[in-house]
Amino acid sequence: MDNILVWTMISILVMVGLVSVVGIISIYLERKVSAFMQDRLGPMEVGFGSLANAIIGKKTFKEGRIGLAQSLADGLKLLQKEDIVPKGADVFLFKLAPMIVFGGTFAAFAALPLAEYFVPADINIGLFYILAISSFGVTGILMAGWASNNKWGLLGALRSTAQMVSYEIPIGVSLISIVMICGTLSLKEMVLAQSGWFWNWHLFGAISHNGAIGIVLLPVMFINFLIYFTCSLAETNRAPFDIPEAESELVAGYHTEYTGMRFAIFFLAEYGAIFVGNAIAVTLFLGGWNSGIPMLDEANIPGIAPLIFITKVFVLIFVVMWVRWTLPRLRVDQLMNLCWKYLIPFTLFTFFYVTIYKVFLT
Amino acid sequence: MVPADFVFLILATLIVACGFVVVFHSKIIYSAFALLFSFFGVGGIYILLNADFLAGTQLIVYVGGISVLILFGILLTKKIYNLTTEETSTQKIIGGATSLAFLGALAALIFNTDWQIVTTTQEFTPQTLEIGKAFMGNFILPFELAAILLLVALIGAVIIGRDEKKEEI
Amino acid sequence: MSYFGNISKAFSTIATGMKITFRHFKNARKPDGIFTTQYPHKAVPLPKFSRQQLHNRIEDCIGCMKCANACPVSCIYIETVKAPAGTLSDTSNGQKRRLYLTRYDIDMAKCMFCALCTYPCPTECITINSDFNFIKFERKDLLYKFSDYSPEQVEQIKQEAKLREQQEAAEKIAKAKAAAEAKLKAETEAKAKAEVPQVEAKTEEVKAEQKPETKE
Numbered sequence: 001m002d003n004i005l006v007w008t009m010i011s012i013l014v015m016v017g018l019v020s021v022v023g024i025i026s027i028y029l030e031r032k033v034s035a036f037m038q039d040r041l042g043p044m045e046v047g048f049g050s051l052a053n054a055i056i057g058k059k060t061f062k063e064g065r066i067g068l069a070q071s072l073a074d075g076l077k078l079l080q081k082e083d084i085v086p087k088g089a090d091v092f093l094f095k096l097a098p099m100i101v102f103g104g105t106f107a108a109f110a111a112l113p114l115a116e117y118f119v120p121a122d123i124n125i126g127l128f129y130i131l132a133i134s135s136f137g138v139t140g141i142l143m144a145g146w147a148s149n150n151k152w153g154l155l156g157a158l159r160s161t162a163q164m165v166s167y168e169i170p171i172g173v174s175l176i177s178i179v180m181i182c183g184t185l186s187l188k189e190m191v192l193a194q195s196g197w198f199w200n201w202h203l204f205g206a207i208s209h210n211g212a213i214g215i216v217l218l219p220v221m222f223i224n225f226l227i228y229f230t231c232s233l234a235e236t237n238r239a240p241f242d243i244p245e246a247e248s249e250l251v252a253g254y255h256t257e258y259t260g261m262r263f264a265i266f267f268l269a270e271y272g273a274i275f276v277g278n279a280i281a282v283t284l285f286l287g288g289w290n291s292g293i294p295m296l297d298e299a300n301i302p303g304i305a306p307l308i309f310i311t312k313v314f315v316l317i318f319v320v321m322w323v324r325w326t327l328p329r330l331r332v333d334q335l336m337n338l339c340w341k342y343l344i345p346f347t348l349f350t351f352f353y354v355t356i357y358k359v360f361l362t
Numbered sequence: 363m364v365p366a367d368f369v370f371l372i373l374a375t376l377i378v379a380c381g382f383v384v385v386f387h388s389k390i391i392y393s394a395f396a397l398l399f400s401f402f403g404v405g406g407i408y409i410l411l412n413a414d415f416l417a418g419t420q421l422i423v424y425v426g427g428i429s430v431l432i433l434f435g436i437l438l439t440k441k442i443y444n445l446t447t448e449e450t451s452t453q454k455i456i457g458g459a460t461s462l463a464f465l466g467a468l469a470a471l472i473f474n475t476d477w478q479i480v481t482t483t484q485e486f487t488p489q490t491l492e493i494g495k496a497f498m499g500n501f502i503l504p505f506e507l508a509a510i511l512l513l514v515a516l517i518g519a520v521i522i523g524r525d526e527k528k529e530e531i
Numbered sequence: 532m533s534y535f536g537n538i539s540k541a542f543s544t545i546a547t548g549m550k551i552t553f554r555h556f557k558n559a560r561k562p563d564g565i566f567t568t569q570y571p572h573k574a575v576p577l578p579k580f581s582r583q584q585l586h587n588r589i590e591d592c593i594g595c596m597k598c599a600n601a602c603p604v605s606c607i608y609i610e611t612v613k614a615p616a617g618t619l620s621d622t623s624n625g626q627k628r629r630l631y632l633t634r635y636d637i638d639m640a641k642c643m644f645c646a647l648c649t650y651p652c653p654t655e656c657i658t659i660n661s662d663f664n665f666i667k668f669e670r671k672d673l674l675y676k677f678s679d680y681s682p683e684q685v686e687q688i689k690q691e692a693k694l695r696e697q698q699e700a701a702e703k704i705a706k707a708k709a710a711a712e713a714k715l716k717a718e719t720e721a722k723a724k725a726e727v728p729q730v731e732a733k734t735e736e737v738k739a740e741q742k743p744e745t746k747e
Contacts, residue, residue: 040566
C-alpha cells in the first residue's frame with residue numbers, strides 16, 4: 001500500500017513535468033521533422049552549450065550543432081516578452097482563457113496510464129473522464145476567440161469548436177467498440193488486458209479476451225484505429241484539419257491576439273492535447289506500456305514501462321507531423337463531408353460488427 | 363471539518379456565485395460562461411457524492427454540449443454580444459414579493475425535511491456496471507424510447523436544415 | 532465517382548503523398564538531401580568578379596581625385612595636402628606620390644556598386660572585391676576610412692603644410708623682391724631705354740589645398 005502511495009506521488013510529479021517537457025520536445029520534433037521533409041535543416045545553432053553560454057555571457061561550454069535547446073530558448077524568450085492585452089479585449093476573459101485551455105489538457109494528463117503503478121489518477125472511468133475533461137478546453141477556445149475582440153480570433157474559435165464538437169461523435173463511437181470488448185472504462189485495465197505478445201493488442205482484434213476467434217475483429221479494429229487517429233487529428237486542430245488555425249486565412253485562429261507567455265501556454269496546451277490524443281490511441285489500440293514481447297516485460301527493468309509508452313506515443317506524434325507536412329488543408333464542407341458521410345457510417349458499421357461479435361461469438 | 367466538507371463549500375460557493383453572475387451580469391456572454399462554471403461545479407458535487415459516471419456525463423452533456431450550444435447561439439447572433447440587458451426593474455413590488463415567497467417556501471422545505479445523513483464506510487464502488495445493467499434491464503423501455511426520440515430529432519433536424527432547391531426541380 | 536472509389540482514391544493519394552515526404556525525410560541524412568547552407572559556417576562562393584565592397588590600397592593612392600570624379604553618387608571623399616618632394620615613397624607601379632592623403636573615405640551606404648571608380652585609377656589602387664559581409668549596427672560605421680593618418684597626424688601635416696606654405700610664400704616674396712630689385716637695378720642701369728614698366732610686387736596666391744568638389 002505504501003509502495004503504491006509513493007509511486008502515485010512520484011507519478012504526479014512526473015506528470016507535472018511531463019506536460020511541459022512533452023511540449024518542448026514536440027515543438028523541437030515538429031521543427032526538425034518539417035525541416036527534413038522540406039529538405040531544410042531546421043534549428044541547428046542553439047544547443048544546450050550555446051544556451052548556457054548565452055546565459056552566463058562567456059564561451060565556457062561546447063556549442064551545440066543540432067539545436068537541441070531551441071525550444072527551451074524560445075520558451076525563455078517568450079517568458080521575457082511583454083504581456084500585451086489588446087485595447088478592445090475583454091480583459092478578464094482574455095486572461096482566463098489560456099488557463100482554461102491548459103487546465104483542460106493538464107487534467108486529461110492525470111488519467112494517462114504510464115505504467116501499472118504510474119497512473120496519477122487511476123479513475124474507474126478513465127476514458128470517459130478524458131473525453132469529458134477535454135471538452136472543457138473547447139470552451140476555453142471559444143472564450144479566447146471571443147475575448148480578444150478580433151474577427152480572425154472569433155472565426156477561428158467558432159470553426160475550432162464546431163470541428164471539435166462534430167468529431168467527438170466518431171471518436172466516441174469508435175472507442176465504444178473497445179469498451180465493449182474490454183468491459184471496462186478504466187484505462188489501466190484496458191492496458192492490462194493487452195499484456196503479452198503484440199498480437200494481444202486491440203489493434204489486432206480481441207485475441208487476449210477470446211482466444212483465436214478474436215482475430216475476426218482485426219479488420220474492424222484497423223478501421224477503428226484509423227478513424228480514431230483521423231478524428232484525433234481533427235480534435236487537436238492539426239493539419240489537414242487545421243482550418244481553425246489556417247495561417248493563410250485566419251492569421252492564427254483563436255490565439256491571434258495572444259503574445260508572450262500566454263501564447264506559449266496555448267502552444268503547450270496544443271501539443272499536450274496531441275500527446276493526450278495519441279496516448280489514448282496507444283493505450284486502447286497499441287498495448288499501452290506493454291512492449292509486445294513478454295520476455296521484455298517480465299524482465300522488470302525499472303522505468304522501462306513509461307519509456308515504452310512514451311516512445312509509442314512519440315512514434316504516433318511523428319506520424320501526426322508526417323501527415324501535417326504532407327496533406328493540404330481541407331475545406332469546411334470537405335471536413336463535414338468526411339465526418340458525416342464517411343467516418344460516422346464506418347464507425348456505426350464497426351460498432352454493429354463488434355456488437356454482433358460480442359453477442360454471438362463469445 | 364473534514365476535507366470533503368471543505369471541498370463541498372468551495373463547490374457550493376462556485377455554483378452559487380456563478381448563478382448570481384448568470385442572473386445579474388449585464389453582458390450576456392458573461393452569463394453564458396458563468397452558467398458553464400456553474401455546471402462544472404455541479405459536476406464536482408457529483409464526484410463528491412461518489413457518482414463518477416454522472417459527473418462525467420454532466421461534463422460531457424452540460425459543459426461540452428449545452429454550454430457550447432448556448433455560446434454558439436450567442437456568438438452567431440448578430441450583434442447580440444454588445445447588447446446589455448436592461449437593468450431597471452419595472453415591477454419591483456410584485457417581483458420582490460414573489461421571490462421572497464418562493465425563498466420562504468424553499469427554506470421552510472429545507473428546514474422541515476428530515477434529512478437522512480448516510481455515512482458510508484465502504485470503499486468507493488464503480489457505478490458504470492450498475493447503470494448499464496439498469497439501462498439494459500429494468501429501464502430498457504425508457505432507454506429505447508429516449509433513443510427513438512433522439513433519432514427522430516436528428517432526422518427532423520436534417521430534414522429542416524436540408525437544401526430545399528432539389529425538391530423544386 | 533462511387534462511394535468506395537472515393538475511399539480507395541483517398542487512401543492511394545494519401546499513401547503516395549506520404550511516401551514522397553518520407554523519402555525526403557530519409558534523404559535528409561545524405562549530404563545532397565538538404566539544400567540549406569549553414570551560412571556563417573559555410574558559404575556558397577560568389578561569382579569571381581562580383582562587385583561587393585570597395586577597397587583602397589592607400590599606400591598606392593596618389594590622390595588624383597579621378598575616382599571621386601567618376602563616382603555617380605559621390606560617395607568618395609578625398610582630402611589631400613601637398614607633400615614636400617621625396618618624403619613619400621613611390622607607388623608599386625612606379626608613380627610619384629606628391630600628396631598626403633589626409634582623408635580618403637568611402638560611404639558604402641551610398642555606394643551603388645557600379646565599380647566605375649575603379650576604371651580611371653592610374654595606379655589601380657581602388658578595387659571592388661567580393662567581400663559582401665559588411666553588416667554594421669550603425670549607419671555611420673558604413674563610412675569606411677582608408678587614410679592611414681590619425682587625426683593628430685592629419686593636424687600635424689596640415690600645420691606643417693601651412694608653415695611650409697608660409698615659408699614658401701615668404702621665400703617667393705623675397706625672391707620676387709630680389710628679382711624686382713635686380714630688375715630695378717638693371718632698369719636704372721639701362722635708363723636710356725624706354726619708359727620704366729611698373730612692377731607689380733603682388734604675390735601669387737598659392738593653392739595649397741585641393742578641396743574636394745563635394746562637401747559632406
